[in-house]
Amino acid sequence: MSRMRQPLISILICALLTGGAAFAAKKAISPKELGGVPASGPKPPFSPGIQVNNTLYVAGQVGRDLKTGQIPQDFESEVKNALQNAGLVLKEAGFTFQDVVAVQVYLTDMDLFQRMNAIYATFFNDPRPARTTVGVAKLVAGARIEITITAQK
Secondary structure, eight states: OOTTHHHHHHHHHHHHHTTTGGGOOEEEEOOGGGTOSOSSSOOOSSOSEEEETTEEEEEEEEOOOTTTOSOOSSHHHHHHHHHHHHHHHHHHTTOOGGGEEEEEEEESOGGGHHHHHHHHTTTOOSSOOEEEEEEOSOOGGGOSEEEEEEEEO
16 A cells, blocks of 8 residues: 555544544524524624534523513523523524533522522423533623533434
C-alpha cells in the first residue's frame, strides 16, 4: 500500500468508528414563536437550539411570556413558560419531552426548588431525564429560572 493511501484509510476508519460524528453538520433550530432569526437587524449571538445528528441541544430558556414579553410575577407560571419555551425548540426539531435525556435548571433562589419541582414533574414521564439544579446569583431579564435541555432520538 502506498504511503499516500495510509493516512486517508486511517481517517476513513476513524470516521466509521466514531459514527461519522467528526463530519456531522450542525443545524440551527429557531422556532418562529421564540422570535426565530430576524429578517433584519442584529442577529442574536446564539441559536435557540442546535441539532447534530440525533441529538438536540436547547439553549437556556427563561419563563418569558411570549405574548407580553414579560417574566410573570407568579413563579409557577414562570417555570411553566420556561418549559413550554424549551418545548417549542424540541417540537421545531421533531423531538418531544420524552426524548429529553438531560436537563440543567438554574434558580436565583434555591428556596423555590420544591415549587419548581412540582411544575417540572408534570412535563416529564418515567424514565425522567438526568437533571442538575444550580443556584445562581442572577439571570437575564430578572428571570428566576433558566432551563437548558439535551434530547436524543
